[in-house]
Amino acid sequence: MVRLFPARARKHQPTRSRRKAETINRVGLAQLAPEPKRYLAHASYLQLALFETLSRAMVLSPSMATKSALSRVANTVLDRHHALTEELERLGLDPAEAMEPFAPAVDEFNARTKGADWAEVLMTAYVVSGILDDCLVQLAGGLPGDYPQRMTHLLGNDDVTDPLAEVLGAQIDEQPQLASRLALWGRRLVGDTLLIARSAADLPQGTATDDERLEPAFTDLVAEHTRRMDALGLTA
Amino acid sequence: MVRLFPARARKHQPTRSRRKAETINRVGLAQLAPEPKRYLAHASYLQLALFETLSRAMVLSPSMATKSALSRVANTVLDRHHALTEELERLGLDPAEAMEPFAPAVDEFNARTKGADWAEVLMTAYVVSGILDDCLVQLAGGLPGDYPQRMTHLLGNDDVTDPLAEVLGAQIDEQPQLASRLALWGRRLVGDTLLIARSAADLPQGTATDDERLEPAFTDLVAEHTRRMDALGLTA
Numbered sequence: 001m002v003r004l005f006p007a008r009a010r011k012h013q014p015t016r017s018r019r020k021a022e023t024i025n026r027v028g029l030a031q032l033a034p035e036p037k038r039y040l041a042h043a044s045y046l047q048l049a050l051f052e053t054l055s056r057a058m059v060l061s062p063s064m065a066t067k068s069a070l071s072r073v074a075n076t077v078l079d080r081h082h083a084l085t086e087e088l089e090r091l092g093l094d095p096a097e098a099m100e101p102f103a104p105a106v107d108e109f110n111a112r113t114k115g116a117d118w119a120e121v122l123m124t125a126y127v128v129s130g131i132l133d134d135c136l137v138q139l140a141g142g143l144p145g146d147y148p149q150r151m152t153h154l155l156g157n158d159d160v161t162d163p164l165a166e167v168l169g170a171q172i173d174e175q176p177q178l179a180s181r182l183a184l185w186g187r188r189l190v191g192d193t194l195l196i197a198r199s200a201a202d203l204p205q206g207t208a209t210d211d212e213r214l215e216p217a218f219t220d221l222v223a224e225h226t227r228r229m230d231a232l233g234l235t236a
Numbered sequence: 237m238v239r240l241f242p243a244r245a246r247k248h249q250p251t252r253s254r255r256k257a258e259t260i261n262r263v264g265l266a267q268l269a270p271e272p273k274r275y276l277a278h279a280s281y282l283q284l285a286l287f288e289t290l291s292r293a294m295v296l297s298p299s300m301a302t303k304s305a306l307s308r309v310a311n312t313v314l315d316r317h318h319a320l321t322e323e324l325e326r327l328g329l330d331p332a333e334a335m336e337p338f339a340p341a342v343d344e345f346n347a348r349t350k351g352a353d354w355a356e357v358l359m360t361a362y363v364v365s366g367i368l369d370d371c372l373v374q375l376a377g378g379l380p381g382d383y384p385q386r387m388t389h390l391l392g393n394d395d396v397t398d399p400l401a402e403v404l405g406a407q408i409d410e411q412p413q414l415a416s417r418l419a420l421w422g423r424r425l426v427g428d429t430l431l432i433a434r435s436a437a438d439l440p441q442g443t444a445t446d447d448e449r450l451e452p453a454f455t456d457l458v459a460e461h462t463r464r465m466d467a468l469g470l471t472a
Binding site for chain 2: 048051052055058059063064065067068071072074075078079081082085095096097099100103
């Protein structure tokens with residue numbers, strides 16, 4: 001279990017008013033959805049960055065079978081990226097221009113979460129796509145029109161995480177000594193990934209108040225992440 | 237102009253019988269088509285290798301616009317790869333198993349033609365996809381059933397070379413001093429690429445006779461390559 005935000009000041013509140021405050025402040029990510037343009041551009045660039053991670057995993061693949069499986073996942077992620085750039089075009093925007101502002105932070109994130117070998121690169125793809133697609137689906141809940149349905153359809157399925165879990169699971173079965181290293185690497189990834197998730201939400205600047213508002217939503221993201229790590233027999 | 241095969245012994249033949257011999261021996265690649273299984277597996281793995289080159293070009297992209305353009309090309313190549321693996325499945329074969337025998341030579345080819353920087357990686361993708369897709373379309377002419385039409389439909393369009401020419405052309409316009417280096421690199425690539433093309437044809441072992449039979453077909457491949465280099469204002 002990862003704690004990105006300290007539960008500061010909490011215990012000084014009397015139970016009843018604390019509960020009330022939580023009810024008032026507890027916002028789903030839908031309430032922090034950015035405007036569609038920003039959402040689509042950020043989401044689109046995140047898919048492109050995930051694709052880069054997956055293509056590295058493909059190149060490093062120890063067997064033709066895993067290379068083949070990963071090429072399908074890479075294709076899915078590229079399809080998502082292109083669907084999102086088409087949404088930007090539909091808004092009359094130039095996708096490259098719209099994505100540009102998000103490149104530095106995402107590229108830096110990708111460099112920081114590169115992974116030392118094939119198994120770690122795979123784990124990066126699994127953890128990052130799991131958390132960020134979850135986050136993007138939840139944020140989409142606050143977008144206008146039929147964006148919520150369309151984004152959930154596009155990003156809310158398990159077409160990326162399921163095949164990755166299969167390849168990773170097989171790899172851990174084959175080399176059980178990988179488990180502890182991958183669990184550690186997974187834990188290392190969550191903090192950076194949640195910071196990217198945070199930057200996708202519409203928060204003016206990271207004030208303590210904002211982070212307190214975000215915490216419940218992020219607790220949900222982490223719970224889902226923990227479930228995905230459990231599926232591999234790893235502790236989150 | 238590249239000469240892979242020396243025109244040995246030719247001048248010793250009298251003109252008339254030489255002409256006759258050329259007519260008899262001149263075979264299109266269609267007459268050297270391997271069995272469908274081998275064709276599909278080799279073609280499928282070649283697309284995967286080309287995808288690896290393209291994904292490297294994407295990662296190295298200096299601008300978001302070129303990254304975006306290259307992601308589309310990469311998607312096209314992955315689609316081709318998957319269409320070919322589906323053909324293998326239709327024959328009741330396991331694609332990974334079927335591709336395996338072609339991996340060592342193609343991987344070695346990819347390593348040898350890696351390119352030192354973004355422009356060279358792009359040029360590799362342009363030259364290699366140009367020559368090999370040409371070769372695969374011509375070989376497909378000798379496959380049974382409606383394979384020739386299906387393979388021409390899949391691989392015989394300019395969906396890969398056209399956008400690559402556009403990105404490369406823009407890059408050369410921007411940095412004219414690139415032209416001579418890229419022309420040199422292009423020339424360096426042709427020999428290796430034609431050897432891979434040769435290995436896709438159904439020739440028992442490289443005897444002099446076989447190479448003489450191949451030469452006219454390869455002259456056509458090189459002529460098309462020269463045309464593609466011309467399109468960039470480069471000498472082949």
